[in-house]
Amino acid sequence: MSDEHAIGFMDSGVGGLTVVKQALKQLPRETVYFVGDQARLPYGPRPTEQVREFSWQMANFLLRKKIKMLVIACNTATAAALPDLKAKLPIPVIGVIAPGSRAAIKASKSHRIGVIATEGTIKSDAYRQAILRQDPSVTVISKACPKFVPLVESNEYHSAVAKRVVAATLKDFKSQNIDTMVMGCTHYPLLRPLIQNVMGSHVTLIDSGAETVNDVSSMLAYLDIANTSATKAYPDEYFTTGSPDQFTAIAADWLELPNFKATHIDLGSEQNG
Amino acid sequence: MSDEHAIGFMDSGVGGLTVVKQALKQLPRETVYFVGDQARLPYGPRPTEQVREFSWQMANFLLRKKIKMLVIACNTATAAALPDLKAKLPIPVIGVIAPGSRAAIKASKSHRIGVIATEGTIKSDAYRQAILRQDPSVTVISKACPKFVPLVESNEYHSAVAKRVVAATLKDFKSQNIDTMVMGCTHYPLLRPLIQNVMGSHVTLIDSGAETVNDVSSMLAYLDIANTSATKAYPDEYFTTGSPDQFTAIAADWLELPNFKATHIDLGSEQNG
Numbered sequence: 001m002s003d004e005h006a007i008g009f010m011d012s013g014v015g016g017l018t019v020v021k022q023a024l025k026q027l028p029r030e031t032v033y034f035v036g037d038q039a040r041l042p043y044g045p046r047p048t049e050q051v052r053e054f055s056w057q058m059a060n061f062l063l064r065k066k067i068k069m070l071v072i073a074c075n076t077a078t079a080a081a082l083p084d085l086k087a088k089l090p091i092p093v094i095g096v097i098a099p100g101s102r103a104a105i106k107a108s109k110s111h112r113i114g115v116i117a118t119e120g121t122i123k124s125d126a127y128r129q130a131i132l133r134q135d136p137s138v139t140v141i142s143k144a145c146p147k148f149v150p151l152v153e154s155n156e157y158h159s160a161v162a163k164r165v166v167a168a169t170l171k172d173f174k175s176q177n178i179d180t181m182v183m184g185c186t187h188y189p190l191l192r193p194l195i196q197n198v199m200g201s202h203v204t205l206i207d208s209g210a211e212t213v214n215d216v217s218s219m220l221a222y223l224d225i226a227n228t229s230a231t232k233a234y235p236d237e238y239f240t241t242g243s244p245d246q247f248t249a250i251a252a253d254w255l256e257l258p259n260f261k262a263t264h265i266d267l268g269s270e271q272n273g
Numbered sequence: 274m275s276d277e278h279a280i281g282f283m284d285s286g287v288g289g290l291t292v293v294k295q296a297l298k299q300l301p302r303e304t305v306y307f308v309g310d311q312a313r314l315p316y317g318p319r320p321t322e323q324v325r326e327f328s329w330q331m332a333n334f335l336l337r338k339k340i341k342m343l344v345i346a347c348n349t350a351t352a353a354a355l356p357d358l359k360a361k362l363p364i365p366v367i368g369v370i371a372p373g374s375r376a377a378i379k380a381s382k383s384h385r386i387g388v389i390a391t392e393g394t395i396k397s398d399a400y401r402q403a404i405l406r407q408d409p410s411v412t413v414i415s416k417a418c419p420k421f422v423p424l425v426e427s428n429e430y431h432s433a434v435a436k437r438v439v440a441a442t443l444k445d446f447k448s449q450n451i452d453t454m455v456m457g458c459t460h461y462p463l464l465r466p467l468i469q470n471v472m473g474s475h476v477t478l479i480d481s482g483a484e485t486v487n488d489v490s491s492m493l494a495y496l497d498i499a500n501t502s503a504t505k506a507y508p509d510e511y512f513t514t515g516s517p518d519q520f521t522a523i524a525a526d527w528l529e530l531p532n533f534k535a536t537h538i539d540l541g542s543e544q545n546g
Contacts (some may be wrong), residue, residue, distance in 0.1 A: 026379055028408055098494040102487065106299050133501050134490070135301055214375065215491045217407070221371040222492065228406050 003225040004233035006031035007216065008062035009073045010055070012043040013153050013242075014250045015187030016073030019096070019209035021255055023071075024236075026213050027220070029227045031234045033065055034073075037267065038242025042149040043076040044118025044185075051120060055081035057267040059089065061239070067091065068225050071216060073209055075100075075117050075184050079124035092219055097121075099215045100182050100208025101130035105138065107204045108180040112139045114173050114203075116195075117184030119144040127184050141176050145169050145185075152187040155250055157194075166194040173199065182206045190254065238262040276498040277506035279304035280489065281335035282346045283328070285316040286426050286515075287523045288460030289346030292369070292482035294528050296344075297509075299486050300493070302500045304507045306338055307346075310540065311515025315422040316349040317391025317458075324393060328354035330540040332362065334512070341498050344489060345369065346482055348390050348457050352397035365492055370394075372488045373455050373481025374403035378411065380477045381453040385412045387446050387476075389468075390457030392417040400457055414449050418442050418458075425460040428523055430467075439467040446472065455479045463527065511535040 007023070009016050013036045020032055035058045037043075043051050055077045059070055070085065070093045072078045078095030086093040104113045115127045122144040131138050147169065151162045173181070181199060183189055186209040196205055220226040227233065240247040244262040252260040280296070282289050286309045293305055308331045310316075316324050328350045332343055343358065343366045345351045351368030359366040377386045388400045395417040404411050420442065424435045446454070454472060456462055459482040469478055493499040500506065513520040517535040525533040 026375070026407070028410070092495075094495075099491070102299070102490050102494075106487075133499065134299070136503060137301070214379075214487055215495075217375050218372070218488045218491050219495065221375075222365075222367075222488075226406065230409060 001224050002228040003068050004227045004229055005066055005068040006033045006234055007069045007071060008067035009034045009071045010058040010062060010077070011036050011074040011186055012041040012076065013038050013149070013187065014247060014254070015149070015152065015185060016209070017251055017254055018186050018189040018207065019071060019073040019212055022210040022213040023216065024255070026217060029229065029232060031232045032236040033062055033067060034238045035061060036240045036247060038153070038240050038247060040241065041153060042118065043074065044120045044146055044149060046120065048080045048120065048124070051077055051080035052084060055085065059085055061265065061267060069094065069216065069219065071212065072096065073186050073212070075186065075208060076120040079121045079126040092223060094212060094215050094219060096186060096208045096212045097126050097130050099211035100184060100206055101127060101134060103206045103211040104180050104182045105131060105135050107206060108138065110177065110179040111137050112141065112176065112178045114176065114178040114181035115140055115142040115184050116145050116181065116188065117142070118149065119146055121184055127182060141173065141178060143172070148191060149185065149187045152190045157190045162191065163194050166191055167198050170195065170198045178203060180204045180206060182208060184208055239265045241265060241267050274497050275501040276341050277500045277502055278339055278341040279306045279507055280342045280344060281340035282307045282344045283331040283335060283350070284309050284347040284459055285314040285349065286311050286422070286460065287520060287527070288422070288425065288458060289482070290524055290527055291459050291462040291480065292344060292346040292485055295483040295486040296489065297528070299490060302502065302505060304505045305509040306335055306340060307511045308334060308538070309513045309520060311426070311513050311520060313514065314426060315391065316347065317393045317419055317422060319393065321353045321393065321397070324350055324353035325357060328358065332358055334538065334540060336362070340364065342367065342489065342492065344485065346459050346485070348459065348481060349393040352394045352399040365496060367485060367488050367492060369459060369481045369485045370399050370403050372484035373457060373479055374400060374407060376479045376484040377453050377455045378404060378408050380479060381411065383450065383452040384410050385414065385449065385451045387449065387451040387454035388413055388415040388457050389418050389454065389461065390415070391422065392419055394457055400455060414446065414451060416445070421464060422458065422460045425463045428519070430463045435464065436467050439464055440471050443468065443471045451476060453477045453479060455481060457481055512538045514538060514540055
């Protein structure tokens, strides 16, 4: 059976585009609807309840546009809202934490894994729990990196300031003997060269968002809801609660889509659950 | 919710152990029940209907032992029996073709992908269809390699004969400009060094079985049926319709489990559907 409806992706900001980028490469027949909640980012420092509320607003917006699957392309929102959304929505819901944990366990030989993420994700302890649930022999060393998301969203992720911030934030990891590090926030892959440079080439960086596309693909096949028509049935659409211009500048660079165009939306009037 | 029941794996022979090896590494809390139908291999040259019948016999044996998920760790059996088993069994059933196809699309930059497999798998055209369903821009070059499974099952996969057979079988691929090759039979990873040597280091070899463990892991998380107890609830068990000694020799070497022990079973009296 073929299902030509779109897959919905949602994030606090541009980070989720790291997931979309992989989806466009690996699933070229699937239509993408993306929502970034730039007006209210960063999500990391916000209370769990509020992140859950915002997540429901994004999910309800996407549901009204008719999607066949929802991808929470944000670690903070996955930690706060995945169980609730998964239990209550009539479509499959996929988060980024399980795929990131799984890829880290697969890559690590030393059984010492680092996790960097937002305060919200680190406080939730979701990565440590997901990793240990699968393999109790692993030691997880976690650190919140509250300065990373603002660097990316302000389009400064190539700057000298970014380089200094990343080096200072990660310096404690150098003595931890980890061989694998989870980039547990979908914004962080934009800082990947800087992170790799600090950690050294012997540390494997795991892109939780990119790994998630494997799960999306696997679930499309398992549930038999992939689009098997020759082409996409609908054009991809990108929405932001913030400034379309700022969003478009980063997205066009990151997705390498020169004609990328985003539409402004307001989520204040969406239901919360 | 935690489900401590075993995951069932089935193959025509020892090839499925390449999947089990990854499962033991990535999912150390999950109990493995494995059946290899050595008495009736190779499956590759057999009619589809017969492979389906044998697959049902293995599946029914594992079901009676109470499994929570079935992994068809054999490409020939996946091509012949996955849709039927998936539609009729009360537990999730996972095959090796979708994960192998997906990993190949992800790895390929040139969009030219080679597939080597048994005659049965190549005749079914299942790989080409799975790859094109996901990405129609790919060119798939397929070849049946009927001599590979017997080489592995006779424990000759390190021999000079194996080296010559692999070189002769794959020589036509050298001019095909592929950058990725799917080892579309779970026996072939035992020949990996020889295959890589012929194809050259610029060709990425995809281990369809190892990729499948990502799907298993992803499905355990999605369906919330992973075992979250501290240890396995039951010991792993390995069954063969052939000689336990021959099976044990290869398995102990390949799985690096010195105390590996296999039990002989007879599948002739199992139901067929």
